[in-house]
Amino acid sequence: MAPIAVDERPAPPKYHEPVQGTVYHGDGREEALLKHLQSLPELQNNPGTQPVLDAIHEFGKGENRYLMSVGDTKGTGIEKLINEKKPKLVLELGSYVGYSAICFSRHLPKIHPNSVYPANWTGDAKEDKAGYISLEKSEVYAATARGAIELAGLGDVVKIVTGSSTPSLKNLRKTLNLPRPIKFDMVFIDHLKPLYTNDLKVMEEEGLIAPGTIIVADNVVKPGNPAYLSYVRATPEQKRAMLARPPLKTQPPVTPNPSDPSDWETAFCDGPLEETLWTPVESDGVTGRGDPDLVYSSEMIGGWDPYTGERDACEVSVCLRKESS
Ligand SMILES: C[S@@+](CC[C@H](N)C(=O)[O-])C[C@H]1O[C@@H](n2cnc3c(N)ncnc32)[C@H](O)[C@@H]1O
Structure with a gap:
């Protein structure tokens, strides 16, 4: 595993205290953000993507306006990865x-100018499809996202599917009328932290992740996700041994993050895999066994929370190959 890629830029200014344990979303701020964006004269008439991102970020600086977006520092690292x-x-x-949908999807039409994007997809398996599919549980947040994406001129490029992620992933091919196999080239995991591992396993089973897929998982330092890191850093042998054990009916104690930041690079290489035998209730009864034969190579991209100045990182895992068991 490569070391944490250090972001050389200074930490961003601190606009908010850490929000853990407080109400930091779902109190009307997301609806207020959409109204605000739609009221800004400079965002009407195709302003491009950066002014919309800047306006979202500015809004998030206000009192009780913290937004749980990936932000600029981690975002820039992922944009580099997309362009590469x-x-x-x-x-x-x-x-x-x-x-994040605006920040990352804006590169696709430049990289693949001749591809067909979700607004124009047909069921034709031979179509040269490109696009950014985003799953969101909340209708309210999805409405704000769709409005912002429209203002950014990316309405044809991004498709938001509302609903709980685990059943949405199970049904995704049908929902989008996509042929099988349909492998995604990149996956950005940034929803409910306990769901990361179960949903990764569901994506493996559904063939949405396969050799060549790059998986970027946000917030693996703040608040952290030891079970997820253990899974993507485990060998096929470790995963097979784990699957031989019965699933857990209750959530085991969550392994803490390393106390010394210099340990992040190697932490969880032999980590709490047993925690991944527990399926969170938010999975709506869909249990992922995954494909233990998939081999990943992982590294971290460092950065900061865009508003609190807390250090964070994304885990970037490349699916290298499928080992025969
Ligand atoms: C950290 S925010 C995503 C931030 C966004 N990716 C960005 O950087 O701009 C997490 C989102 O996941 C959504 N979410 C939580 N549980 C979910 C689930 N089971 N299925 C789909 N979305 C979920 C939340 O409603 C919330 O909007």
Whole structure:
């Protein structure tokens, strides 16, 4: 595993205290954000994507306006990755108000100018499809995201699917009328932290993740996700041994993050895999066994929360190959 890629830029200014344990979404701020964006004269008439991202970020600086977006520092690292790896089909878990969807999807039409985007997809398996599919549980947040994405001129490029992620993933091919196999080139996981591992396993089973897919998981330092890191850093042998054990009916104690930040690079390489035998209730009864034979190579991209100045990172895992068991 490569070391944490250090972001050389200074930490962003601190606009809010850490929000954990407080109400930091769902109190009307997302609807207020949409109204605000739609009221700004400079965002009407195709302003491009950056002014919309800047306006979302500015709004989030206000009192009780913190937004749980990926933000600029981690976002820039992922944008670099997109421009380097040139994914055609990108899947996101957790749209929220659309910041990451705008930030990442804006590169697709430049990289793949001749491809067909979701607004014009047909069922034709031979079609040269590109696009950004984003899953969001909340109708309210999805409405804000759609509005912001329209203002950014990306309405044809991004498709938001509302509903709980796990059943949405099970039904995704049908919902989007996509042929099988349909592998996504990149997946951005940024929804409910305990769901990361179960949903990753569901995507493996559904063939949405396969050799070549790059998976970027946000917030693996703040608040952290030891079970997820253990899964993507485990060997096929470790995963097979784990699957031989019965599923857990209750959530086991969550393993804490390492106390020394320099340990992040190697932490969880032999981590709490047993925690992934528990399926959160939010999975709506869909249990993922996953494909233990998939081999990943992982590294972290460092950055900061865009408003609190807390250090955070994304785990970038490349699916290298499928080992025969
Ligand atoms: C951290 S925010 C996403 C931020 C967004 N990716 C960005 O960077 O702009 C997490 C989002 O996941 C959504 N979410 C939570 N549980 C979900 C589930 N089971 N299925 C789909 N979305 C879910 C929340 O409603 C919230 O909008």
